[in-house]
Amino acid sequence: MNIALLALGTELTRGEALNGNGRVMAEELSAIGRDVHEILCVDDDTARIVEALRRLGEQYDFVIATGGLGPTTDDLTREAVARLLGTEVVTDPESLRKLEERLRARGRELTVTNSKMAQLPAAAKVVMNPAGSAIGFEVKIGRARCWFLPGVPAEALAMFRQSIVPVLLATGGPCTRQRILRTVDIAESAAGERLAGLEEKLGITLGYRVHAAELEVKVLATGAEPSAVEATVARGVAAVRERLGRHVFSEGATTLAQVVAELLHRQRRTLALAESCTGGVAAAELTAIPGISEVFLGSVVAYHNAVKEALLGVPPLELETFGAVSEPVAKSMAEGARRRLGAEVALSFTGIAGPEGGTPDKPVGLVHYALATPGETLARSQVFFGARPEVQRRAVAAGLELLRGWLLEREGGSA
Amino acid sequence: MNIALLALGTELTRGEALNGNGRVMAEELSAIGRDVHEILCVDDDTARIVEALRRLGEQYDFVIATGGLGPTTDDLTREAVARLLGTEVVTDPESLRKLEERLRARGRELTVTNSKMAQLPAAAKVVMNPAGSAIGFEVKIGRARCWFLPGVPAEALAMFRQSIVPVLLATGGPCTRQRILRTVDIAESAAGERLAGLEEKLGITLGYRVHAAELEVKVLATGAEPSAVEATVARGVAAVRERLGRHVFSEGATTLAQVVAELLHRQRRTLALAESCTGGVAAAELTAIPGISEVFLGSVVAYHNAVKEALLGVPPLELETFGAVSEPVAKSMAEGARRRLGAEVALSFTGIAGPEGGTPDKPVGLVHYALATPGETLARSQVFFGARPEVQRRAVAAGLELLRGWLLEREGGSA
Numbered sequence: 001m002n003i004a005l006l007a008l009g010t011e012l013t014r015g016e017a018l019n020g021n022g023r024v025m026a027e028e029l030s031a032i033g034r035d036v037h038e039i040l041c042v043d044d045d046t047a048r049i050v051e052a053l054r055r056l057g058e059q060y061d062f063v064i065a066t067g068g069l070g071p072t073t074d075d076l077t078r079e080a081v082a083r084l085l086g087t088e089v090v091t092d093p094e095s096l097r098k099l100e101e102r103l104r105a106r107g108r109e110l111t112v113t114n115s116k117m118a119q120l121p122a123a124a125k126v127v128m129n130p131a132g133s134a135i136g137f138e139v140k141i142g143r144a145r146c147w148f149l150p151g152v153p154a155e156a157l158a159m160f161r162q163s164i165v166p167v168l169l170a171t172g173g174p175c176t177r178q179r180i181l182r183t184v185d186i187a188e189s190a191a192g193e194r195l196a197g198l199e200e201k202l203g204i205t206l207g208y209r210v211h212a213a214e215l216e217v218k219v220l221a222t223g224a225e226p227s228a229v230e231a232t233v234a235r236g237v238a239a240v241r242e243r244l245g246r247h248v249f250s251e252g253a254t255t256l257a258q259v260v261a262e263l264l265h266r267q268r269r270t271l272a273l274a275e276s277c278t279g280g281v282a283a284a285e286l287t288a289i290p291g292i293s294e295v296f297l298g299s300v301v302a303y304h305n306a307v308k309e310a311l312l313g314v315p316p317l318e319l320e321t322f323g324a325v326s327e328p329v330a331k332s333m334a335e336g337a338r339r340r341l342g343a344e345v346a347l348s349f350t351g352i353a354g355p356e357g358g359t360p361d362k363p364v365g366l367v368h369y370a371l372a373t374p375g376e377t378l379a380r381s382q383v384f385f386g387a388r389p390e391v392q393r394r395a396v397a398a399g400l401e402l403l404r405g406w407l408l409e410r411e412g413g414s415a
Numbered sequence: 416m417n418i419a420l421l422a423l424g425t426e427l428t429r430g431e432a433l434n435g436n437g438r439v440m441a442e443e444l445s446a447i448g449r450d451v452h453e454i455l456c457v458d459d460d461t462a463r464i465v466e467a468l469r470r471l472g473e474q475y476d477f478v479i480a481t482g483g484l485g486p487t488t489d490d491l492t493r494e495a496v497a498r499l500l501g502t503e504v505v506t507d508p509e510s511l512r513k514l515e516e517r518l519r520a521r522g523r524e525l526t527v528t529n530s531k532m533a534q535l536p537a538a539a540k541v542v543m544n545p546a547g548s549a550i551g552f553e554v555k556i557g558r559a560r561c562w563f564l565p566g567v568p569a570e571a572l573a574m575f576r577q578s579i580v581p582v583l584l585a586t587g588g589p590c591t592r593q594r595i596l597r598t599v600d601i602a603e604s605a606a607g608e609r610l611a612g613l614e615e616k617l618g619i620t621l622g623y624r625v626h627a628a629e630l631e632v633k634v635l636a637t638g639a640e641p642s643a644v645e646a647t648v649a650r651g652v653a654a655v656r657e658r659l660g661r662h663v664f665s666e667g668a669t670t671l672a673q674v675v676a677e678l679l680h681r682q683r684r685t686l687a688l689a690e691s692c693t694g695g696v697a698a699a700e701l702t703a704i705p706g707i708s709e710v711f712l713g714s715v716v717a718y719h720n721a722v723k724e725a726l727l728g729v730p731p732l733e734l735e736t737f738g739a740v741s742e743p744v745a746k747s748m749a750e751g752a753r754r755r756l757g758a759e760v761a762l763s764f765t766g767i768a769g770p771e772g773g774t775p776d777k778p779v780g781l782v783h784y785a786l787a788t789p790g791e792t793l794a795r796s797q798v799f800f801g802a803r804p805e806v807q808r809r810a811v812a813a814g815l816e817l818l819r820g821w822l823l824e825r826e827g828g829s830a
Contacts, residue, residue: 011624011633013451014593015442018433022456027430036428037463041437041454044622048452055470072607072623073614106798114604131802152625154802209431273716279702280695283716287694288804290770292718299716300726301688301698307713307756311726341722355705389703 001173003029004038004060004144008049008067008077009151012041021066021149021156028161033176033222034168044068049080057142064164067151069134071114077148081139082121090122091115095135102133124148131158138163177233178220181240183247184256184401188215194243204236212390213397214256217244249404256400257285263407264295271403272343273299274312274333276324277351277367281389282396297341302333312336325350327368327379334372345406346372347399351384353391367395371402378402416588418444419453419475419559423464423482423492424566427456436481436571443576448591448641449583459483464495472557479579482566484549486529492563496554497536505537506530510550517548539563546573592648593635596655598662599671599816603630609658619651627805628812629671632659664819671815672700678822679710686818687758688714689727689748691739692766692782696804697811712756717748727751740765742783742794749787760821761787762814766799768806782810786817793817 005026007019022039029036037060042052049068056063068077078089096118100110108114120126120137127136127147132155138147147164149156183191188208195217199206207218219236223229241248249259264271273282283299286292300311305324308314313336314329322328330350338346351367358364363383370379380402384394420441422434437454444451452475457467464483471478483492493504511533515525523529535541535552542551542562547570553562562579564571598606603623610632614621622633632655636647656663664674679686688697698714701707715726720739723729728751729744737743745765753761766782773779778798785794795817799809 010622013441013454014445015438015440015451016445016595017624018435018438019454020433023430023433025430026428030429030431035458036430037458037460038467039428039434039456043450043452045452052453070623070625071604072621074620074622106800108602111604111608113607114602154805207431272722275695275698280690280698280714280716281702283690283695283718284699284807287696287716287718287768287807290803297719298722298726299695299714299718301695301702301714301716303698303702303708303714304712304756307687310755310757311713311715340725341719342725353702388705392699392702 001034001168001171002059002061003034003036003168004040004056004063005036006052006056006063006065007039007041007151008044008065009041010043010074013043021151021153024153024157025064025160028165029168031176031178032165032169033174044074044076046076046080046083049076050084053080053084053141053146057144057146060144062168063141063144063146064160065146065148066156069117069136069148069150071116071134075116078116078119078121081124081141081148084141085121085123085139087122089119091119092126092135095126099133127159127163129155129159130162131155136163174222174224175226175229176220176222177226177229178218179233179237179251181217181219181237181244181248182250182254182256183215183217183244184213184249184397186215186244186247191215191217191244191247195240198236198239198243202236202239203232206236206240213394246405246408249401255285256397256404258289260400260404260407261286261289261292261295263404263411267407267410269345269407270295270297270343272297272337272341272346274337274346274348275299275301276303276308276333276349277353278349278392278396279303279353281392282347282349282399285396297343300337300340308333312340323362325352325362325366325368327370327381330368330370330381331372331377331379334370335377338372344374345403347403348372349395349399351391351395353388355388365391367391367398369395369399369402371399371406373406378406416449416583416586417474417476418449418451418583419455419471419478420451421467421471421478421480422454422456422566423459423480424456425458425489428458436566436568439568439572440479440575443580444583445591445593447580447584448589448637448644450591459489459491461491461495461498464491465499468495468499468556468561472559472561475559477583478556478559478561479575480561480563481571484532484551484563484565486531486549490531493531493534493536496539496556496563499556500536500538500554502537504534506534507541507550510541514548542574542578544570544574545577546570551578589637589639590641590644591635591637592641592644593633594648594652594666596632596634596652596659596663597665597669597671598630598632598659599628599664599812601630601659601662606630606632606659606662610655613651613654613658617651617654618647621651621655628809632663661820661823664816671812671819673704675815675819675822676701676704676707676710678819678826682822682825684760684822685710685712685758687712687752687756687761689752689761689763690714690716691718691723691748691764692768693764693807693811694718694768696807697762697764697814700811712758715752715755723748727755738777740767740777740781740783742785742796745783745785745796746787746792746794749785750792753787759789760818762818763787764810764814766806766810768803770803780806782806782813784810784814784817786814786821788821793821
């Protein structure tokens, strides 16, 4: 099996954007043992798009194309495909009706311009878009089955997973399975040392990827027989979990914030936050989780010291004596958030996210964080590396990990 | 002039890495008016590399390839080029001598494996590597002048800038210039309609890109004479600014939050936030800006109604009568944040970010937002589409846009 990914758009060939759709699709196809041999970006030029499609149709069994399906004049995909197939662009009445409904719900009118999003080459098959307005379509070009999806990542990936992955899975071929364990608070080299020898012993391949504050460990196996491959990967996952212990916080797509949210739900505990240097990033990570409102009460983003005093009750003398970036202030912030927001536990963050503001004593990246609980207040500090957003994200992960540990102890378990 | 970029490596086609070299080179070439028409990634397979090079040599004037020049068995570029040209791989004595020196300086020995880094196809011209061990080389394939560079970004980009950019600049040819305007609160189709006819009238090309809550409008022109092309683009930018009016908030890389931050700095006003459905996303966007602490005091993320009452002073009766997602509550939240945090202006957000919680009256995506100022409190509402994070980001953009409008009026300007 032979797959090519094609991304259309001058923003790609001018270097204004990276082909993120191509990367995610390639990664997800690779995880199910379907190999991509070529990822191509072509600019918005009908002749070059036609030429690229003609060649890919000769060389590949499957082509997945993204981009150029919007309503404006630089959206050329429909026309290029129609020209290559010697047919014309037509409107799909059912898609047009849905588009009109969608627009009406937003108080907008169907116009000549936006009705382009319900068009496709004659004889193409509509690919439904569960996440947006522009439809996709499927045609045969040369020997290749070709899908065309909009460039907007949320739409392209939803359509890819819904309409294309099942087709490619059903085609057979050698079988690869991959599972990803997500770990926190362990370096790539330390994980590699702990897992040394596992690959040979179990017939698996291990891969590592550092991803913000996390380290992902991929466990992969290939073979002819799906059930045997799955069993091999399962043995690998069990062995990695055993060797890395509490550092493994989830498998697959579950984030550290989601794991913490599940623990809070299960234990019926409520959480509040007090954020200085993380500036709302911790709250934003938690509130990205649907249903979090049952356990997450809120956050005081106390960027300015006066707000730390007024809304969190941090004693002015403490701020003066120790400075805002200090263990006493981190503790007072957590305790203040717990009390004022009426939560059972509260996490706080105060630090120097950079790029300015560091001193020899308190370097850029230094973050004090604390967890206030009914019994005691735990405090930690760490110097995080990276640019401002990385420092913020890494601090949030460290704080969530502190909370996860405390919640796990309350479960009587350790991993 | 016709340029293609080629990146070699299975890590790219498996989605483990993005082709960052391609993006940076495309961006730097585009900035000097040299157009890349195609960016291609191919996996580590000699036959496919040969085939790709043969085609690119027929289609393009210049090909810049990266990757596959390291010392290991999956580094196939030299062999592929030699096979295509019907020649063999040889060692460059001068490069071998330098490699040996370099290794010795690091206490390492020259081995059969690492001596590969001094090899190249016979008759190829060495391209010096100022930043690492592997040499690059240049050959003619078909009509194309082709350069081959290592994949390590620091090395590839140093060689690109030192040995390739000067050659491409010296070739003359048509000149391209591009400027990007960032707009908010206008749909792609509406912008397209307002700008209809401009391309023909001014001899420019317009491009559109939706980017979170924004729409980028690209204005592009090509011609023989750099100063004439720049003047054409400038006329295009002026015309687009005129037709889109206040929707254009910046040109280039400046974000909406940065524009608002600059206005706050210039007017010496302080800002506070009260966030419910946006859950810290607005605070996180603002605190991503270095230096924001002078004008941004903080945010109360009042996810739970009790927090809206306790920390923002929203009257319980108002919450009961109108519900948390309502104009009166949005106003009370903004006024409460302004008062309690001691800011001159405050923005609030309360809505239904989804995916659950919608009703016929208050659908998923409905957000009430308000701006409390010394004189009055402005309130707006809108139904935002997309998944939970998009609803949050779009609401934040709409709120920032409301604030930008108010601040601009205080400047006596309107755009």
